[in-house]
Amino acid sequence: MADIRIENLRKEFGSFVAVEDSSFTVHDGEFLALLGPSGCGKTTTLRMIAGLELPSSGKIYLDGEDVTLNRASARDIAFVFQLFALYPHMNVRKNIGFPLLSQGMPKAEIRQRVEETARLLQIDHILNRSVSGLAGGDRQRVALGRAIVRRPKCFLMDEPLGTLDAEFREIMVHELRELHNRIHATTVYVTHDQHEAMAMADKIAVMNHGVIEQFGTPQEIYAKPATMYVADFIGSPPMNFMRFTSGLKSGDRSILLDGVDVTVPEIHQDMAESELVLGVRPEHIRFSDASALRGAVYGSEYLGTNQVVAVETRGGLIKARVPANRSFQIGERVGLEFNPAKLALFDCTSGRAVP
Ligand code: ATP
Secondary structure, three states, X not given: OOOEEEEEEEXXXXXXXXXXXXXXXXXXXXXXXXXXXXXXXXXXXXXXXXXXXXXXXXXEEEOOEEXXXXXXXXXXXXXXXXXXXXXXXXXXXXXXXXXXXXXXXOHHHHHHHHHHHHHHOOOHHHOOOXXXXXXXXXXXXXXXHHHHOOOOOEEEEXXXXXXXXXXXXXXXXXXXXXXXXXXOOEEEEEEOOHHHHHHHOOEEEEEEOOEEEEEEOHHHHHHOOOEHHHHHHOOOOOOEEEEEEOOOOOOOOEEEEOOEEEEOOOOOOOOOOOEEEEXXXXXXXXXXXXXXXXXXXXXXXXXXXXXXXXXXXXXXXXXXXXXXXXXXXXOOEEEEEEOHHHOEEEEOOOOEEOO
């Protein structure tokens, strides 16, 4: 078992709060992505879990044991940094085995563990090669091998693919997830890239200014964003927002948007006279001549299997993802129809989803 549990974890640097009272659990074998823009506190959270930064308050439990004050070396955690630094003068076998050698493990055992690890990563055929001549992908695998050979309780990774070009990054995203499926090591993975998080993680914590705005599966976070911030951060293009003054009472299912009746999900509290925001993802909009909610095509982006069409409405610019089999003229009038089951409602003041 290697659960990671953090409770009310907080980090202040002087008067600046980098991480604000965060709590979550990563269950044994789970892959958690800490996702958010630069400066939101992802790395600081990870460094506290690793024992490289002392929290200002709060607790960290590893397998139920309070490790908040334990040194990094006493935590049995592997930390994989952004740069996979290898020892250039050593071959692949020595690079992978190095952490075990420094632990004083007997040579025969090291040999066996290194070979097992290399097989897992499918690099057993290059064990005797020098790392300096290796291609990028193999270098990454060797670096991963060095992290997993110790069989730590969990892995902490800080933007490990950050320096790679886009194509190779995509390959490594799949490899990392594959590896995770094989070894099921509890993993916390820091990234600012929503695609990486969505593709790899079992759970995602979306962070903003030191606060975890939402913690959930990729599906929950995409389909039921807890805040406008999350709805805007996840998805490309992001969710469309349309502001309106609500006459909604508990149980109502209809709003007036631009003078047009629009069916929305049922809410469970009175929101009459409130400023609300209707959220709709681009793929939940279709064009329909019958719809009274109209706008003018502003531009379109052809994406092969579909296209994203921007429509200027009285409520602002709306982006719709629609089939690519029809082309649109700039200025053409179109009617917009939303899938009522997929709409989101947010409170304009708090930015939170309306219950
Ligand atoms: P990035 O992807 O840019 O690293 P991040 O989300 O990982 O972003 P952190 O590195 O955790 O963010 O930083 C959160 C905030 O805390 C930032 O504003 C940063 O400047 C500040 N910070 C981090 N470490 C320190 C420190 N040692 N002293 C002062 N401020 C710090």
